[in-house]
Amino acid sequence: MSKVVVISGHPNLESSNTNTVILDEVSSQLEGVQVRRLDQLYPDYQINVDEEQKALLDADIVVLQFPFYWYSVPALLKKWIDDVFSYNFAYGSQGDKLKGKDIILSFTVGGPEESYDPLGYNHFTIEQLIKPLQQTAYLAGMNFVKPIYTHRMVYIPGVYNDLDEVQGRAREHADKLIEQVNELLNSPAKAINRFIQQWFADFDVLPDDSERFTRYLTNDVKLVMTDGEYLGHEGFRDWYQTARSTFKPDCQHIVEQVSIQELSATQHQVELRVRLIADSYPESSLKGESINLLVNESWKVSISDDQAIQIQEYIVTPVDG
Numbered sequence: 001m002s003k004v005v006v007i008s009g010h011p012n013l014e015s016s017n018t019n020t021v022i023l024d025e026v027s028s029q030l031e032g033v034q035v036r037r038l039d040q041l042y043p044d045y046q047i048n049v050d051e052e053q054k055a056l057l058d059a060d061i062v063v064l065q066f067p068f069y070w071y072s073v074p075a076l077l078k079k080w081i082d083d084v085f086s087y088n089f090a091y092g093s094q095g096d097k098l099k100g101k102d103i104i105l106s107f108t109v110g111g112p113e114e115s116y117d118p119l120g121y122n123h124f125t126i127e128q129l130i131k132p133l134q135q136t137a138y139l140a141g142m143n144f145v146k147p148i149y150t151h152r153m154v155y156i157p158g159v160y161n162d163l164d165e166v167q168g169r170a171r172e173h174a175d176k177l178i179e180q181v182n183e184l185l186n187s188p189a190k191a192i193n194r195f196i197q198q199w200f201a202d203f204d205v206l207p208d209d210s211e212r213f214t215r216y217l218t219n220d221v222k223l224v225m226t227d228g229e230y231l232g233h234e235g236f237r238d239w240y241q242t243a244r245s246t247f248k249p250d251c252q253h254i255v256e257q258v259s260i261q262e263l264s265a266t267q268h269q270v271e272l273r274v275r276l277i278a279d280s281y282p283e284s285s286l287k288g289e290s291i292n293l294l295v296n297e298s299w300k301v302s303i304s305d306d307q308a309i310q311i312q313e314y315i316v317t318p319v320d321g
């Protein structure tokens with residue numbers, strides 16, 4: 001699974017002096033990164049929306065890598081946004097598919113820094129000019145990470161800049177981008193997010209072995225479930241046994257909302273809204289009924305320096321209606 005997807009919006013990387021350097025550095029230095037070169041994938045500008053949305057769904061961090069063209073993204077990348085950020089994917093009543101993902105704008109700018117100033121010939125700052133992209137991220141519920149951009153990236157032999165200098169700046173740009181991505185991947189909130197996804201993916205299978213879960217619970221974990229209170233690993237095993245004899249495996253836990261709040265350097269509060277879609281056994285208390293249940297979950301978790309996560313408190317409350 002690719003955690004980082006880089007969407008390259010340069011319309012012709014064959015002619016690029018800087019974006020191509022950045023993409024090569026990122027590909028070779030970042031593990032598990034998927035780079036999608038739109039110019040190679042879609043020379044005819046006909047975007048495969050399903051493929052692109054799938055790539056985004058698999059990612060935690062989305063990087064838009066592009067040259068600044070007419071104070072915005074190149075037409076190819078704009079077309080990609082127009083097509084891929086569609087109704088009920090990026091916005092609309094069910095348009096939460098990008099929610100919570102980080103987005104980084106990483107771009108190369110031809111003009112010098114001082115020109116992007118009220119007194120310069122470009123009049124506006126870069127931050128002002130990219131506001132429409134920032135708002136696009138907000139509407140899709142994405143985390144708009146501080147953009148990374150580098151000036152003086154245009155190279156016209158004998159007219160503008162020196163190729164070695166421009167490419168040196170491109171490598172420095174790539175270093176900054178890689179550092180930013182690594183910081184995001186290794187943040188406690190990210191580790192907790194990954195943990196949540198794995199936790200519920202395991203629950204979907206309802207494995208025989210309860211150790212798969214107890215290893216992430218403190219010995220004195222307090223569990224408040226919809227049917228009562230359970231304490232410690234023994235308590236979890238009791239509850240889990242009932243769950244396994246009630247629900248058939250291959251159920252579906254859909255995490256609809258996540259909020260992670262830092263309580264201290266090692267402790268976080270996690271608030272979740274989870275939908276459980278499952279079939280039950282005829283001999284269980286649910287008598288073979290199929291259920292579609294929405295619950296709020298409130299977890300207290302600890303996270304160590306090496307990002308090992310332990311749940312200290314796990315409280316489940318049904319959502320009415």
Ligand SMILES: Cc1cc2nc3c(=O)[nH]c(=O)nc-3n(C[C@H](O)[C@H](O)[C@H](O)COP(=O)(O)O)c2cc1C
Pocket residue numbers: 010015016017018019020066067068069070071072108109110111112153154155
């Ligand atoms: C069509 C076009 C529009 C451009 N518009 C801008 C612009 O608005 N502001 C700017 O600073 N540079 C602009 N540039 C310069 C590019 O940003 C610069 O050439 C690019 O970042 C270099 O990347 P590359 O080496 O990967 O092609 C433009 C270049 C082209 C070809």
